[in-house]
Amino acid sequence: MTAYEPRAAELRELLNRYGREYYVLDAPTVPDAEYDRLFRELQALEEAHPELAGADSPTRRVGGAPLAEFDSVTHAVPMLSLSNAFSDMQLADPAERHAELIQFDERVRKGLDAAEVEYATEPKFDGLAISLLYENGVLTRAATRGDGVAGEQVTENVRTIRAIPLRLDGANPPALLEVRGEVLMLKRDFERLNADQVARGDKTFANPRNAAAGSLRQLDSRITAQRRLSFFAYAIAQVEGADWPDSHAGEMVWLKQLGFPVVEESLRPVVKGVAGLSAYYEGVQARRAGLPFEIDGVVYKVNRRVLQDALGFVSRAPRWAIAHKFPAEEALTV
Numbered sequence: 001m002t003a004y005e006p007r008a009a010e011l012r013e014l015l016n017r018y019g020r021e022y023y024v025l026d027a028p029t030v031p032d033a034e035y036d037r038l039f040r041e042l043q044a045l046e047e048a049h050p051e052l053a054g055a056d057s058p059t060r061r062v063g064g065a066p067l068a069e070f071d072s073v074t075h076a077v078p079m080l081s082l083s084n085a086f087s088d089m090q091l092a093d094p095a096e097r098h099a100e101l102i103q104f105d106e107r108v109r110k111g112l113d114a115a116e117v118e119y120a121t122e123p124k125f126d127g128l129a130i131s132l133l134y135e136n137g138v139l140t141r142a143a144t145r146g147d148g149v150a151g152e153q154v155t156e157n158v159r160t161i162r163a164i165p166l167r168l169d170g171a172n173p174p175a176l177l178e179v180r181g182e183v184l185m186l187k188r189d190f191e192r193l194n195a196d197q198v199a200r201g202d203k204t205f206a207n208p209r210n211a212a213a214g215s216l217r218q219l220d221s222r223i224t225a226q227r228r229l230s231f232f233a234y235a236i237a238q239v240e241g242a243d244w245p246d247s248h249a250g251e252m253v254w255l256k257q258l259g260f261p262v263v264e265e266s267l268r269p270v271v272k273g274v275a276g277l278s279a280y281y282e283g284v285q286a287r288r289a290g291l292p293f294e295i296d297g298v299v300y301k302v303n304r305r306v307l308q309d310a311l312g313f314v315s316r317a318p319r320w321a322i323a324h325k326f327p328a329e330e331a332l333t334v
């Protein structure tokens with residue numbers, strides 16, 4: 001323990017706390033200039049005393065030397081994409097949409113022999129799905145979805161995303177936790193990136209999803225570090241050494257406590273039956289244009305995990321979760 005360790009530990013704790021306030025709580029208590037000042041002090045300390053830099057140090061977010069290629073990672077639990085059991089035909093016709101919601105709810109209730117089912121609901125982010133592995137509370141590996149069975153190891157790039165904790169909050173982290181979520185670029189950061197691209201004479205990105213994918217799959221993580229990527233957690237794939245919440249809603253509360261950004265709707269009460277699903281779909285569709293991120297629909301999930309397990313999966317998509325897409329947004333008239 002050198003004489004500098006206490007100050008280095010204090011700086012790491014302050015910077016991780018300020019980062020969480022900014023990205024998870026959306027309620028910063030210090031100005032960016034204060035964050036940057038402390039960040040530079042820690043960087044100088046770690047450069048002078050390399051033994052001080054730990055895996056969870058915020059300075060580990062600035063990216064290292066470029067990789068020659070990405071290693072492949074096999075997912076212990078396959079990363080499934082959601083089936084969209086709603087036909088495109090229903091997109092424009094509310095009556096058709098309602099009829100297909102009834103079919104979906106009936107199929108679930110039949111599968112569970114249940115009179116009424118509770119659903120968790122959330123917007124369907126239009127970004128890039130990733131898997132985050134935490135061992136004893138520290139981020140040890142991040143991977144893209146790939147084909148669902150194997151993806152690319154993008155840990156160094158993911159470390160540069162300030163919204164993703166390098167260390168879980170709380171005194172007793174689980175021995176192992178795998179979190180799934182979406183890396184995305186907020187609309188305002190996308191506009192800013194494209195303006196910078198034009199100013200540099202570089203090509204612009206077609207949409208925030210492509211910008212997020214292009215930024216995350218960079219072999220040079222210093223480029224990723226310059227891009228403003230965000231993240232929202234939406235599922236837990238593995239837990240060891242802690243109680244696994246018994247519902248999706250419970251998982252979202254726990255993930256937020258651990259330090260992950262979770263979309264506010266995932267913390268709202270669950271809905272019941274077709275009426276609840278339909279009201280949610282309409283509500284989000286009405287708010288879609290005003291959301292800070294792009295979405296391409298909503299997600300309904302059977303809330304209780306024991307019921308999810310009972311329904312299982314059909315082919316490679318869960319029977320207990322489904323995407324409900326919106327009509328494509330009218331092409332913006334320029």
Ligand SMILES: Cc1ccc2cc(C(N)=O)cc(O)c2n1
Binds near residue numbers: 082122124321
């Ligand atoms: C299980 C699962 C798989 C893919 C998902 C994808 C999204 C999404 N794109 O927002 C949200 C979810 O809750 C998901 N949940």
